Amino acid sequence: MLENAVDAIALLDDHGCFLDGNQALCQLLGIPRTSLAGRLFSAFTVADGAVNPLDLLLQTEQPAIGMFGVRPVLGVPLDVEYTFTPKVLPSTHLLILRNISQHQRATEEELRRQRQRVELFSEVTLKIRQSLQLKEILHTTVTEVQRILQADRVLIYQVFPDGTGKAISEAVLPNHRPILEMQFPEEVFPVDYQRLYAQGRVRAIADVHEPAVGLAQCLVEFVDQFDIKAKLIVPILQNLSSHPPTEANPQHQLWGLLIAHQCNSPRHWVDFELELMQQLADQISIALAQAQLLGHLEELVEVRTAELQEVNRNLQQEINDRMQAEAALRQSEEQLRLITNALPVLIAYVDDQQKYRFNNQAYADWLGQTPDEIWGYHLQQVWATDCYHRMQPYVKAALAGQVVTYENEIVLHDGSLRSVDVTYIPHLDEQQLVKGFFALTNDISDRKAIERMKDEFISVVSHELRTPLTSLHSALKILATGRLGTLTSGGQQLLGIADDSTERLVRLVNNVLDLQRIESGNVVMDRQVCNAAELMIRATEVMQAMAEQHEITLVTQPLDVLIWADSDYILQTLINLLSNAIKFSSPGGTVWLTVAAKAIAMTTSLDELSPIKPLQPTAKLSMPHLPTIAWFQVRDQGQGIPTDQLERIFERFQQVDSSDSRKKGGTGLGLTICRKIIEQHDGKIWAESVLGQGSTFSFTLPALPE
Ligand code: ADP
Numbered sequence: 001m002l003e004n005a006v007d008a009i010a011l012l013d014d015h016g017c018f019l020d021g022n023q024a025l026c027q028l029l030g031i032p033r034t035s036l037a038g039r040l041f042s043a044f045t046v047a048d049g050a051v052n053p054l055d056l057l058l059q060t061e062q063p064a065i066g067m068f069g070v071r072p073v074l075g076v077p078l079d080v081e082y083t084f085t086p087k088v089l090p091s092t093h094l095l096i097l098r099n100i101s102q103h104q105r106a107t108e109e110e111l112r113r114q115r116q117r118v119e120l121f122s123e124v125t126l127k128i129r130q131s132l133q134l135k136e137i138l139h140t141t142v143t144e145v146q147r148i149l150q151a152d153r154v155l156i157y158q159v160f161p162d163g164t165g166k167a168i169s170e171a172v173l174p175n176h177r178p179i180l181e182m183q184f185p186e187e188v189f190p191v192d193y194q195r196l197y198a199q200g201r202v203r204a205i206a207d208v209h210e211p212a213v214g215l216a217q218c219l220v221e222f223v224d225q226f227d228i229k230a231k232l233i234v235p236i237l238q239n240l241s242s243h244p245p246t247e248a249n250p251q252h253q254l255w256g257l258l259i260a261h262q263c264n265s266p267r268h269w270v271d272f273e274l275e276l277m278q279q280l281a282d283q284i285s286i287a288l289a290q291a292q293l294l295g296h297l298e299e300l301v302e303v304r305t306a307e308l309q310e311v312n313r314n315l316q317q318e319i320n321d322r323m324q325a326e327a328a329l330r331q332s333e334e335q336l337r338l339i340t341n342a343l344p345v346l347i348a349y350v351d352d353q354q355k356y357r358f359n360n361q362a363y364a365d366w367l368g369q370t371p372d373e374i375w376g377y378h379l380q381q382v383w384a385t386d387c388y389h390r391m392q393p394y395v396k397a398a399l400a401g402q403v404v405t406y407e408n409e410i411v412l413h414d415g416s417l418r419s420v421d422v423t424y425i426p427h428l429d430e431q432q433l434v435k436g437f438f439a440l441t442n443d444i445s446d447r448k449a450i451e452r453m454k455d456e457f458i459s460v461v462s463h464e465l466r467t468p469l470t471s472l473h474s475a476l477k478i479l480a481t482g483r484l485g486t487l488t489s490g491g492q493q494l495l496g497i498a499d500d501s502t503e504r505l506v507r508l509v510n511n512v513l514d515l516q517r518i519e520s521g522n523v524v525m526d527r528q529v530c531n532a533a534e535l536m537i538r539a540t541e542v543m544q545a546m547a548e549q550h551e552i553t554l555v556t557q558p559l560d561v562l563i564w565a566d567s568d569y570i571l572q573t574l575i576n577l578l579s580n581a582i583k584f585s586s587p588g589g590t591v592w593l594t595v596a597a598k599a600i601a602m603t604t605s606l607d608e609l610s611p612i613k614p615l616q617p618t619a620k621l622s623m624p625h626l627p628t629i630a631w632f633q634v635r636d637q638g639q640g641i642p643t644d645q646l647e648r649i650f651e652r653f654q655q656v657d658s659s660d661s662r663k664k665g666g667t668g669l670g671l672t673i674c675r676k677i678i679e680q681h682d683g684k685i686w687a688e689s690v691l692g693q694g695s696t697f698s699f700t701l702p703a704l705p706e
Contacts, residue, residue: 008080008097011088016041016054019092028080028099030073041095044070046077058093061086070097079104117272120148121279128283134291138169141280145260146171149273153226153261155179156236156284159254165189168256176263177226188222197235198254204232204274207266230267232260234277236284255288346420346441349427352399352434354379368413384411391422398424398437407444419448455520462513469509473502504667511669515652518676525566525680529704532595532630533558535567539574540593546579551587554578561597561630562704569677570701573685574632576670577697581636583666584695589637596631597703629683630703633696640691649687650675674699 002009008025010018018036026033029044042052046069053068064084071077078101085094124144128137138156146154155170163186170180205213207230208223215223223231238255258281260273340347341361349358355378359371367374367382379395380388387410394404405423412418421442427435476499478484480492487495517523536558547554563570574593581591641649641656648654653668678685678699689695 006098008099010041010095010097012041012054012058012093012095014058014091014093016058025097028070028072028078028097030075044072046071054095057084057086057095067100113272117276121276124148124280125283128280128287132290132294134287135169137284137287139171141258141284142169142171145258145277145280146173148276149232149260151232151260151267152176152263153179153228153259155259155261156256157184157259158256159189159194162186163189163191163194165256176261179226187218194254197233197257198237198252200235200237200252202232202234202274202278204269206230206268210266226261227263228261229265230262230269232269232273232277234258234274234281236281236288238285238288255285258284344443346439348439348441349436350379350395350439351436354395354399356382357436366410366412366418387411394422394424395437398426399434401426401428401432401434410441418443419445455516458512458516459520462509462516465509466506466513469502469506473499473506476502508667508669511667511673515669515673515676518673518680523680525569525677527564527566527681529562530565530567530570532561532563532632535571535574536593536595536632539571539578542571542575543578543582547582547591550582550585552582552585553590554582554593555590556593557595559595559597561595563630563701564704565681565701570681573674573677573699574634576674577634577699580666580670581634581638581695581697585636585638591637592633592635594633594635596633597628598631599628628703629700631698631700633698635694635696637694640693641687641689641695642691643689646687646689650685 002022005022005024008022008028010021010025013019018039018041021033021036023033026036031039042054045052045054047053053066057064063086065082066084067079067081069077070080078099080097081100082098083094083096085096088094124141127140127144131137131140142154142156145151153170153172153176155167155172157165158168159165164183165188166183167179167181170178172178172180205215207213208215208220208228234257235254236256236258237252239252258277260269260277337360343360344362345360346362346366347358347360348356348363351357355376356374357376359374361371363374364370369382374382379391383391387408390408394406397404403423403425405421408420408422410418410420421444423440425438425440427437429435476495479487480495480499536556540554540556544554578591578593585591645654645656649656650671652672654671655666655668675685678701681701683699683701685697685699687695687697
């Protein structure tokens with residue numbers, strides 16, 4: 001047993017000298033057995049520090065197991081594992097040694113190789129990760145695998161949904177046939193295989209011809225075409241979604257295969273190779289996911305870029321449009337300024353704070369202040385106090401949204417006094433809020449002067465005419481009595497014509513004088529409390545004869561409404577309107593004269609009583625505390641007035657038919673006088689008519705509350 005034991009066995013005495021040893025011991029120490037006895041074992045041990053391990057064992061005399069180094073006669077030191085059993089016989093100790101150097105080396109070698117593989121793997125992974133380009137990643141993978149595995153061919157085979165596939169990346173040694181870009185039919189890679197690989201199967205075939213491998217004959221023939229003897233196949237899976245997988249929707253899909261071929265001879269694939277291939281296939285899976293993400297990202301970037309470009313284009317267009325619009329605006333502003341500056345009227349824009357925001361050149365000419373100086377000034381800062389106060393009611397009306405026109409007097413920078421006609425036009429925004437108003441001021445001093453001269457002239461002429469006319473009229477009347485002699489019938493007729501014409505002339509002169517007096521403002525209305533009913537009765541009494549002459553029925557409905565008016569002038573107005581109604585009615589017709597009292601709300605303006613919105617007269621005051629108006633109406637069944645003439649007939653000498661003056665004996669001044677009288681009473685007068693059916697003339701006067 002001693003002789004045949006693999007371990008080295010030594011018997012030592014108390015001093016550590018060999019008593020005996022077996023063959024294995026002699027081999028371990030490199031000495032012949034004959035020279036063994038009597039030699040000190042400590043001469044062969046590697047001392048760890050000052051104490052020899054063997055001396056320690058002998059001193060303690062305890063059984064021990066351990067390791068120390070042994071230095072053979074020749075060769076390198078060895079690591080040995082020992083078992084020490086003291087005193088197996090008196091003064092005899094047993095030492096069994098086993099050489100473990102080889103095993104240790106093997107372990108170290110293995111460790112070194114593993115470290116190398118890890119380094120290799122991380123190096124390859126890094127290379128793969130350094131690129132986002134899938135093609136480059138695949139190429140790096142096959143090249144590196146081929147290099148590390150020393151395989152004849154390494155390729156990446158992409159599997160398409162229809163089962164066909166293609167080698168899309170390949171690293172092959174020059175003496176072997178490349179299969180890159182070759183398209184393979186479905187049969188090469190049956191559906192069953194696909195399913196297995198999709199589940200993660202790895203196939204390592206050491207020899208394709210080995211019947212135990214179970215490759216179909218056709219597949220063996222196929223691989224023979226490429227001299228393939230051994231192959232290692234790992235799947236490359238694609239992660240489909242982050243949702244949990246279902247049967248119908250597996251989490252992974254087989255994207256392709258990473259394949260290593262050995263062509264010259266069969267090859268037994270080792271675990272490390274399998275592991276490397278698997279891990280690299282996983283890296284490709286990650287790269288695929290990243291590529292997919294990158295694809296999405298690129299798509300997104302492309303879409304976003306296109307959108308941004310579109311937005312940019314639109315913006316550019318907008319900028320161009322705006323620049324053009326601004327240029328056009330500048331040009332039109334320039335033109336506007338040129339035009340407004342060329343006009344001999346004051347043109348301004350005043351904001352809702354009564355501050356000037358635009359003025360034309362005329363302001364500089366008239367007031368001695370340039371538009372730039374006036375800009376931002378309040379009206380009060382530009383105009384004299386009295387002038388500013390006269391403006392105020394109209395400014396307020398304009399800022400309340402009304403178009404207003406009025407006359408004013410202003411003092412220019414040279415001290416001259418000017419009559420002006422002013423119009424304010426409110427400026428409304430989209431919400432119909434007043435932002436300010438446009439102000440137009442016209443110098444009407446010359447017109448005023450002419451008007452004054454004309455009025456004076458008319459006054460003088462009319463007065464000069466009236467006296468001889470009155471005597472002429474009286475003379476004709478006396479002649480008509482026959483007291484100064486009888487006239488022939490022809491003479492009577494001529495006298496009649498002369499009398500009519502004189503009467504018309506007298507009326508005309510009277511009308512002209514009336515109008516001129518009222519217009520010149522020389523007439524002061526003597527307003528007193530009077531009853532509408534009384535005036536109506538008096539007017540009908542005056543007109544009764546004329547009505548009968550024209551075969552017209554005169555109907556009046558007097559009502560006790562107290563008014564604040566000059567009774568003579570209101571009577572004149574009623575007579576004028578009744579006379580027109582009778583004149584323009586056919587015989588057999590009826591003319592009505594009515595009055596009504598009507599309460600109006602404070603906010604109701606008289607405009608609401610205009611012909612466009614006729615109100616039904618109400619005799620009873622529903623709200624006695626509110627201001628009331630008396631509403632007179634003269635209605636006939638005559639020929640009527642065309643709509644477009646309804647306003648015009650209130651102007652001087654305006655008649656619907658120019659022959660009216662001759663046929664009906666009118667002057668065309670009656671309605672003008674009526675309007676002037678009513679306006680002086682703060683009332684309103686207007687006409688409504690249906691052609692062929694009749695007309696209604698209405699006027700309102702302020703009434704006294706009950
Ligand atoms: P005239 O003295 O001509 O009547 P007015 O100023 O009173 O002058 O009237 C002006 C014109 O208005 C008349 O010539 C006539 O054409 C028209 N007119 C006035 N009242 C009536 C009416 N009741 N019916 C039809 N036309 C009328």
